[in-house]
Amino acid sequence: MGIRKYIIKSLITSIPVLIGATFIVFLLMYISGNPVQVILGEFATQEQIERLNRELGLDKPIIIQYFLWLGKVVRGDLGYSLMSKLPVIQLISERIVPTLMLTVTAFLISIILGVLAGMISALKHNTKTDDLISTIVLIFFSTPYFWFATILLWISAVYLKMYSLIGPLTIQRLLLPSFALGLPTSAVYAKIMRSNMLEVLNQDYIRTAKAKGLREKIILYRHALKNSLLPIIALAILRIPWLVGGAVITESVFSWPGIGTLMIDAIYRRDFPVVQGIILIIVVLIIISDIIGDIIISLIDPRVRLE
Amino acid sequence: MISVRKIFATIMRKDITFQSLETVNLWKYIITQLLRNKKGITSLGIISVLALIGIFAEFIAPYPYDAQDLQNMLRPPSIGHIFGTDALGRDVLSRIIYGARITIFIGFAITFLTAILGIMLGLIAGYFGGVIDMIISKIIEIFWAFPIIVIALGLTVVLGPGIRNVILVLGILLWVPFAKVIRTKTLVIRENSFVKYAKAIGLPSIKIIIKHIFLNVVPDIIVLFALTIPDAIISSAALSFLGLGVQPPTPEWGAILSDGRLYLMIAPWISVFPGIFLLILALSFNILGDVLRDVLDPFMRGRK
Numbered sequence: 001m002g003i004r005k006y007i008i009k010s011l012i013t014s015i016p017v018l019i020g021a022t023f024i025v026f027l028l029m030y031i032s033g034n035p036v037q038v039i040l041g042e043f044a045t046q047e048q049i050e051r052l053n054r055e056l057g058l059d060k061p062i063i064i065q066y067f068l069w070l071g072k073v074v075r076g077d078l079g080y081s082l083m084s085k086l087p088v089i090q091l092i093s094e095r096i097v098p099t100l101m102l103t104v105t106a107f108l109i110s111i112i113l114g115v116l117a118g119m120i121s122a123l124k125h126n127t128k129t130d131d132l133i134s135t136i137v138l139i140f141f142s143t144p145y146f147w148f149a150t151i152l153l154w155i156s157a158v159y160l161k162m163y164s165l166i167g168p169l170t171i172q173r174l175l176l177p178s179f180a181l182g183l184p185t186s187a188v189y190a191k192i193m194r195s196n197m198l199e200v201l202n203q204d205y206i207r208t209a210k211a212k213g214l215r216e217k218i219i220l221y222r223h224a225l226k227n228s229l230l231p232i233i234a235l236a237i238l239r240i241p242w243l244v245g246g247a248v249i250t251e252s253v254f255s256w257p258g259i260g261t262l263m264i265d266a267i268y269r270r271d272f273p274v275v276q277g278i279i280l281i282i283v284v285l286i287i288i289s290d291i292i293g294d295i296i297i298s299l300i301d302p303r304v305r306l307e
Numbered sequence: 308m309i310s311v312r313k314i315f316a317t318i319m320r321k322d323i324t325f326q327s328l329e330t331v332n333l334w335k336y337i338i339t340q341l342l343r344n345k346k347g348i349t350s351l352g353i354i355s356v357l358a359l360i361g362i363f364a365e366f367i368a369p370y371p372y373d374a375q376d377l378q379n380m381l382r383p384p385s386i387g388h389i390f391g392t393d394a395l396g397r398d399v400l401s402r403i404i405y406g407a408r409i410t411i412f413i414g415f416a417i418t419f420l421t422a423i424l425g426i427m428l429g430l431i432a433g434y435f436g437g438v439i440d441m442i443i444s445k446i447i448e449i450f451w452a453f454p455i456i457v458i459a460l461g462l463t464v465v466l467g468p469g470i471r472n473v474i475l476v477l478g479i480l481l482w483v484p485f486a487k488v489i490r491t492k493t494l495v496i497r498e499n500s501f502v503k504y505a506k507a508i509g510l511p512s513i514k515i516i517i518k519h520i521f522l523n524v525v526p527d528i529i530v531l532f533a534l535t536i537p538d539a540i541i542s543s544a545a546l547s548f549l550g551l552g553v554q555p556p557t558p559e560w561g562a563i564l565s566d567g568r569l570y571l572m573i574a575p576w577i578s579v580f581p582g583i584f585l586l587i588l589a590l591s592f593n594i595l596g597d598v599l600r601d602v603l604d605p606f607m608r609g610r611k
Contacts, residue, residue, distance in 0.1 A: 016445055017445065017448050017449050017452060020445060020446070020449040021449050021452055021453065024449070024453075024458075025461075028458075028461050028462065028465060031465055032464070032465045138590065138593070138594070139586070139590060141590075141593060142537060142586055142589035142590035142592075142593050143586055143589075144541045144544060144545070144561075144582060144585045144586065144589070145541075146544075146545050146548050146561075146564075147548075147564060147578070147581075147582030147585060147586070148582075150564070150568065150571060150578050150582070151578075151579065151582065153571065154571050154572065154575050154578070154579075157572060158572060158575075238451070241451070241452060241453055241454040241455070242454065242455070244454045244457065245454035245455060245456035245457050246456075248454075248456065248457055248460070249456065249545055249548070249549065252549065253568075263457075263460065264460075264549060267460060267463075267464050267549075267551065268550075270464065272464065275460075275461055275464055276461070278457075279457055279458065279461050282454055282457055283452060283453065283454075286452050286453075286454065287452050290452060
């Protein structure tokens with residue numbers, strides 16, 4: 001299959017997922033209750049309620065309502081905040097950049113650390129170094145990330161006196177939450193990297209390369225690393241939803257001004273349009289990154305396209 | 308467990324006589340193998356101790372979980388209060404001991420719910436195939452794209468916080484791994500001759516699914532169960548950490564951790580200790596799950 005055909009195919013197969021996912025987000029709002037009562041207040045007459053219901057299309061069947069809502073969403077209309085009365089899309093666009101910065105940095109940190117730890121573990125297979133790294137990885141694998149973030153914040157604020165929760169967004173302020181999120185995540189990649197690498201190192205082509213007299217380093221970089229890296233990238237992309245969920249909580253620990261803190265604030269104030277808008281944006285971003293990841297993998301490894 | 312025994316017999320036929328394998332009992336096999344394994348016995352031991360602490364909290368905890376002592380607020384760890392006291396002068400150790408009960412219960416309850424949902428969907432998708440499989444697979448794909456904790460946050464806004472809703476919300480969100488694994492296994496098992504014979508003699512589908520397929524995925528379910536519990540525990544603790552799960556004054560480890568957030572700089576012990584317990588519990592279940600996977604491996608290979 002050609003690359004263009006593959007891209008088109010993965011775009012088409014993601015349409016049902018996109019529709020299903022947005023429908024579930026829509027359902028969230030639907031079961032949260034009728035907004036008319038909130039808009040008009042307690043003393044609205046039956047007539048007023050019915051009229052607004054008709055104006056907002058709330059008297060129509062649920063499927064029609066969904067498509068009406070979807071039409072608005074596509075045009076960038078996510079409704080208005082119940083608190084600040086500002087458009088939800090504006091609130092989100094003001095806060096999305098810090099969240100993307102945090103998520104991307106944490107993503108990179110987790111992959112780099114995970115790959116390094118897994119690689120060292122595999123190369124020093126069955127030594128004390130391997131045991132030590134594997135134990136640390138296992139512990140991080142089970143660490144509650146919100147607790148780890150809290151502890152990191154406490155240590156760096158009290159003992160290192162290097163972190164402040166307020167002030168401009170500097171690199172220094174970005175690094176701590178990124179590590180808090182990236183380090184526990186890296187454990188998953190380290191685990192898989194280790195077993196992949198061990199498997200690859202036992203493959204025939206590695207032995208052939210060694211027999212040919214190629215230098216260890218070249219074998220390592222050209223063959224072993226490349227072949228065990230691909231599954232990690234694929235896995236990391238699959239784990240993006242989890243990373244984003246972690247980012248929401250990490251943001252709230254570090255008072256990082258992204259959509260995570262915006263969402264938590266909105267939840268406390270029961271500002272449902274904002275909560276729903278953020279969930280929608282996150283889900284759509286995840287599906288898009290899934291498609292991009294799929295395409296990147298198929299570019300690196302054309303075998304994927306054959307499936 | 309006849310079919311499990313048969314599979315074990317075909318795998319091991321070379322080494323052991325057929326006769327002795329007819330007596331293999333899955334649970335007995337698991338227990339003996341776990342007790343022989345150093346990691347297995349340690350993790351099982353830690354989990355049992357924590358569970359017993361939770362069950363007998365009334366007899367173990369030095370103070371009631373809600374006994375306030377306003378003379379002794381935010382006291383650091385000492386002999387009287389080994390883990391210190393919180394902002395209301397409550398003993399953190401006692402709260403953690405009572406919290407073990409709720410934390411472990413929630414973890415099990417969520418996992419139980421997800422297991423039922425995931426197993427049912429996986430069996431149906433794998434056995435019937437075709438359009439049904441396609442629809443269920445798409446649902447699985449959609450749920451894969453979801454950041455579970457974010458959706459759970461949204462749902463708790465709708466349903467309100469509290470133990471029951473935390474169990475419900477995470478129970479209907481964490482089932483995907485179960486469904487995925489069971490579906491794949493069912494697809495393999497249904498190609499076996501014993502399923503084909505059962506179909507040929509006209510056994511109803513529900514009987515075939517329960518007798519011939521479900522019993523053969525029991526080992527997979529056990530492993531998945533052990534590995535889902537830490538996920539469930541940490542996710543529910545995360546909700547409580549944000550104040551949207553278990554509500555005060557109920558002691559749950561995530562909720563205690565959350566109590567300490569305001570006083571993190573002056574009384575870090577309130578947050579540090581419940582987190583350590585969460586870590587130990589999750590770690591033990593993860594290790595147990597890994598050991599179970601190794602132990603049950605002969606039952607879980609592709610069979611055909």
